[in-house]
Amino acid sequence: MAKRDSGCWVGVDLGGTKILTGVFDAQLRLLGTAKVSTRAERGVEVVLERIVRCVREALEAAGKSTGDVAAIGVGAPGAVDAARGTVRFAPNLPGWRNIPLGRKLTRALERPVVIGNDANVCALGVYEVELRARPRHVVGVFVGTGIGGGLILEGRLYEGCSHTAGEIGHMIVEVNGPRCGCGNRGCWEAVASRTAIFRRIREAVEGGENTVLTEWLGEDLEDLRSNDLRKAWKRGDKLVRRILLQAADYLGIGVANLINLLNPEVVVLGGGLMQALGPELLPRISRTAREHAMPGSCARLKIMASRLGDDAGITGAAVLARRWALSTSSS
Amino acid sequence: MAKRDSGCWVGVDLGGTKILTGVFDAQLRLLGTAKVSTRAERGVEVVLERIVRCVREALEAAGKSTGDVAAIGVGAPGAVDAARGTVRFAPNLPGWRNIPLGRKLTRALERPVVIGNDANVCALGVYEVELRARPRHVVGVFVGTGIGGGLILEGRLYEGCSHTAGEIGHMIVEVNGPRCGCGNRGCWEAVASRTAIFRRIREAVEGGENTVLTEWLGEDLEDLRSNDLRKAWKRGDKLVRRILLQAADYLGIGVANLINLLNPEVVVLGGGLMQALGPELLPRISRTAREHAMPGSCARLKIMASRLGDDAGITGAAVLARRWALSTSSS
Numbered sequence: 001m002a003k004r005d006s007g008c009w010v011g012v013d014l015g016g017t018k019i020l021t022g023v024f025d026a027q028l029r030l031l032g033t034a035k036v037s038t039r040a041e042r043g044v045e046v047v048l049e050r051i052v053r054c055v056r057e058a059l060e061a062a063g064k065s066t067g068d069v070a071a072i073g074v075g076a077p078g079a080v081d082a083a084r085g086t087v088r089f090a091p092n093l094p095g096w097r098n099i100p101l102g103r104k105l106t107r108a109l110e111r112p113v114v115i116g117n118d119a120n121v122c123a124l125g126v127y128e129v130e131l132r133a134r135p136r137h138v139v140g141v142f143v144g145t146g147i148g149g150g151l152i153l154e155g156r157l158y159e160g161c162s163h164t165a166g167e168i169g170h171m172i173v174e175v176n177g178p179r180c181g182c183g184n185r186g187c188w189e190a191v192a193s194r195t196a197i198f199r200r201i202r203e204a205v206e207g208g209e210n211t212v213l214t215e216w217l218g219e220d221l222e223d224l225r226s227n228d229l230r231k232a233w234k235r236g237d238k239l240v241r242r243i244l245l246q247a248a249d250y251l252g253i254g255v256a257n258l259i260n261l262l263n264p265e266v267v268v269l270g271g272g273l274m275q276a277l278g279p280e281l282l283p284r285i286s287r288t289a290r291e292h293a294m295p296g297s298c299a300r301l302k303i304m305a306s307r308l309g310d311d312a313g314i315t316g317a318a319v320l321a322r323r324w325a326l327s328t329s330s331s
Numbered sequence: 332m333a334k335r336d337s338g339c340w341v342g343v344d345l346g347g348t349k350i351l352t353g354v355f356d357a358q359l360r361l362l363g364t365a366k367v368s369t370r371a372e373r374g375v376e377v378v379l380e381r382i383v384r385c386v387r388e389a390l391e392a393a394g395k396s397t398g399d400v401a402a403i404g405v406g407a408p409g410a411v412d413a414a415r416g417t418v419r420f421a422p423n424l425p426g427w428r429n430i431p432l433g434r435k436l437t438r439a440l441e442r443p444v445v446i447g448n449d450a451n452v453c454a455l456g457v458y459e460v461e462l463r464a465r466p467r468h469v470v471g472v473f474v475g476t477g478i479g480g481g482l483i484l485e486g487r488l489y490e491g492c493s494h495t496a497g498e499i500g501h502m503i504v505e506v507n508g509p510r511c512g513c514g515n516r517g518c519w520e521a522v523a524s525r526t527a528i529f530r531r532i533r534e535a536v537e538g539g540e541n542t543v544l545t546e547w548l549g550e551d552l553e554d555l556r557s558n559d560l561r562k563a564w565k566r567g568d569k570l571v572r573r574i575l576l577q578a579a580d581y582l583g584i585g586v587a588n589l590i591n592l593l594n595p596e597v598v599v600l601g602g603g604l605m606q607a608l609g610p611e612l613l614p615r616i617s618r619t620a621r622e623h624a625m626p627g628s629c630a631r632l633k634i635m636a637s638r639l640g641d642d643a644g645i646t647g648a649a650v651l652a653r654r655w656a657l658s659t660s661s662s
Contacts, residue, residue: 159594162630171502173506257502258592261496263491264491294495300492
């Protein structure tokens with residue numbers, strides 16, 4: 001018990017391109033972080049070593065040692081079996097099928113390790129740290145390369161019967177719409193994610209439309225990032241504004257669907273796109289969502305952007321670790 | 332307590348065109364039913380009188396009196412405030428805004444009355460009576476004039492923060508699709524309900540296509556019903572088959588969305604359209620849903636048609652009454 005009261009929580013955000021780690025004190029204040037590239041193409045073992053390295057670097061930054069760690073949480077990008085601690089399948093991590101991530105990290109770091117789906121973990125972090133666990137029903141929407149979701153229902157993370165709930169990015173909102181990475185057409189993330197926005201901008205440029213982005217980055221727009229979109233928006237670039245507002249409308253329509261289905265108190269938007277363009281997009285997303293939701297379902301609704309930004313993943317992973325430790329200590 | 336053990340439960344299914352009532356014994360076996368037309372156009376008071384009449388007729392058919400009734404449940408077609416017993420808003424019942432249905436029926440029948448949203452109540456009935464309350468997560472989809480939904484999550488009816496959850500019919504699946512009664516475009520019920528099917532058949536006939544339906548009903552297809560569709564299907568009518576399979580695909584896509592979001596163990600389809608055409612449509616709905624759902628989310632999934640048919644509403648309303656009575660007796 002002394003360990004849990006005085007010890008620290010480690011949260012790991014395992015992504016397709018980078019690994020972020022945060023060390024948090026007992027009250028979930030961030031003490032130190034580290035970041036390493038994932039190098040997923042080099043195979044599972046290399047990624048595992050890099051996670052361990054990232055955790056050690058974050059502990060060093062926080063002035064802590066592994067002995068101070070009460071538990072480690074990991075958010076992984078894919079289908080996770082939390083009970084077994086395995087990553088069943090991770091589309092952005094080549095070779096990751098049924099990898100016993102929890103056991104392997106426990107062995108390497110000699111501390112308890114709990115894992116969860118990355119978007120679920122982000123929702124948990126926002127819920128507990130940013131919203132202070134007050135609302136009963138919260139939908140987290142994380143918009144980046146794709147759209148991930150996490151559902152907090154009745155105050156608890158809702159995972160469904162085989163832990164795959166919250167796959168909001170693959171909700172079809174436009175039958176026969178653009179092809180999604182999953183193979184279907186018209187998934188929400190195929191029309192409203194950063195990937196969809198980048199695709200539309202490239203198509204428009206190929207179609208001969210003008211944007212300041214080509215002045216900055218060249219005609220192929222190879223290094224296009226969310227921050228470029230924000231700068232172009234601020235410069236009043238018409239093409240970028242039009243395409244971002246269209247994406248905001250698509251985001252609003254998907255949010256309306258979630259409101260109609262789940263009648264949450266809070267819809268919280270996060271992820272890379274929202275971090276770069278939250279103030280620009282949120283009013284339009286919110287307006288479109290409210291216009292399309294059923295009367296009565298918005299009576300107590302708040303639609304907001306998360307302030308946690310890139311830290312949602314590490315924060316949520318630390319929350320996951322703490323929730324696990326508290327549940328084992330009380331049982 | 333004697334009343335609850337030996338008494339009976341009454342379930343009322345209040346619809347826009349008809350009121351159904353069932354009297355059930357303590358084990359929820361159906362003892363007797365009654366049906367009256369709603370006459371919603373004559374105003375709220377007339378409808379209330381007709382509900383009371385329908386309850387009395389059902390009791391008579393069951394050989395029971397109001398004194399035998401432990402509690403009465405009512406499923407109402409609209410937004411319901413269960414705690415207050417009021418119907419806040421019912422699109423198909425003119426003048427129904429903030430009607431204290433529970434209090435008025437309690438006064439008239441001198442028994443406790445509990446109310447709920449009709450689709451939620453149907454889901455509850457299917458869950459408890461047909462599925463024996465075994466699965467933890469069930470989505471009920473009721474397809475008729477519109478598409479209603481009820482969510483059973485963690486073994487309990489999920490209603491959201493202001494009791495409007497489960498509005499699955501207004502999930503937008505086709506941005507810029509056909510106009511829905513709610514004012515939006517491309518709602519699920521605008522592309523997959525009986526209303527959508529009838530609209531497409533009429534458009535095809537106006538466009539010069541042939542169907543056996545016009546031989547039976549005339550060119551205007553005025554009295555078209557679900558059973559006509561079944562007969563035309565069985566006769567091999569190409570137009571009807573094509574349009575029904577298209578609707579089944581739309582139904583399957585919406586079911587896939589619900590699977591991706593909620594990862595249920597069971598999706599159960601009911602309502603008038605499924606009662607008439609369940610065996611014809613279910614295989615196609617199920618196939619399309621599984622094709623569009625994420626890998627892993629269907630591992631433990633069952634997609635089925637309810638056997639309760641038109642009785643889902645009265646059964647669920649009786650279950651609602653019994654759940655309420657059990658919760659008050661234990662608290």
